[in-house]
Amino acid sequence: SSKDRDFKYIPKTFQVTEGAAYLHITSNNTIKGTQWQSFPDAGDVPLVSDMSSDILSRAFDPRPFGLIYAGAQKNLGPAGVTLVIIRDDMLARVPNDIPTMFRYTTHAEKNSLYNTPPCFAIYMVQLVLKWLEDTVGGLAAIEKANKEKAALLYGVIDQSGFYQGTADVDSRSLMNVTFRLPNEDLEKKFVAEAQKQGLGGLKGHRSVGGCRASLYNAVGMDAVQALVDFMREFEKKNG
Numbered sequence: 733s734s735k736d737r738d739f740k741y742i743p744k745t746f747q748v749t750e751g752a753a754y755l756h757i758t759s760n761n762t763i764k765g766t767q768w769q770s771f772p773d774a775g776d777v778p779l780v781s782d783m784s785s786d787i788l789s790r791a792f793d794p795r796p797f798g799l800i801y802a803g804a805q806k807n808l809g810p811a812g813v814t815l816v817i818i819r820d821d822m823l824a825r826v827p828n829d830i831p832t833m834f835r836y837t838t839h840a841e842k843n844s845l846y847n848t849p850p851c852f853a854i855y856m857v858q859l860v861l862k863w864l865e866d867t868v869g870g871l872a873a874i875e876k877a878n879k880e881k882a883a884l885l886y887g888v889i890d891q892s893g894f895y896q897g898t899a900d901v902d903s904r905s906l907m908n909v910t911f912r913l914p915n916e917d918l919e920k921k922f923v924a925e926a927q928k929q930g931l932g933g934l935k936g937h938r939s940v941g942g943c944r945a946s947l948y949n950a951v952g953m954d955a956v957q958a959l960v961d962f963m964r965e966f967e968k969k970n971g
């Protein structure tokens with residue numbers, strides 16, 4: 733892991749233990765603002781990923797993965813739905829001595845209808861997927877838009893001596909842009925003044941502090957433009 737530097741970067745050189753049950757990665761670290769740009773080669777070890785905060789934000793090849801899981805609440809739809817993509821050979825490994833509900837085989841065999849599904853939330857996911865396909869133009873189009881949004885915001889951070897990005901440049905997330913201001917009092921003021929202008933949710937995760945702008949699929953370029961305009965203005969007044 734990148735624990736040695738407070739998870740500010742995506743590890744590049746590491747050994748996958750031969751015969752390991754799996755290699756788990758979180759494709760996008762929502763809190764620290766880092767993202768795997770390409771996925772590690774785990775050889776015969778099944779690659780498992782929590783993709784909750786960047787699923788469907790870009791095109792990717794799912795074939796190397798044994799298991800992908802993602803809470804819907806960022807790019808897919810309302811909280812309460814979890815998407816799971818599991819390879820057949822992984823299903824064959826599910827032990828029988830864990831509770832029925834925890835076995836992916838249970839859900840695969842019952843076509844995800846073993847328990848009462850949250851129909852309305854799933855319907856919302858369908859609408860989001862339709863929007864992504866028909867209105868946005870698919871994964872290549874949303875990836876392009878997400879890259880443009882992130883480039884605009886990181887550009888402003890990098891040009892300023894006032895805002896400081898917290899993740900290493902080569903590990904930066906397109907979804908969660910984490911940054912600091914010169915001190916915590918200014919961060920508090922920044923979050924409060926932004927809120928007054930309708931720019932909410934800019935406080936960093938409680939475990940790390942600082943500021944965080946989340947640029948999920950539903951966030952338009954107009955919103956990012958409004959944020960960077962505000963940031964430039966705030967820097968002028970307080971820098």
Ligand SMILES: Cc1ncc(COP(=O)(O)O)c(C=O)c1O
Nearest residue numbers: 758760761762782783784785803
């Ligand atoms: C990557 C990632 N994993 C897991 C979670 C936690 O999801 P939940 O609150 O549904 O347990 C989050 C936050 O929503 C997340 O961003």
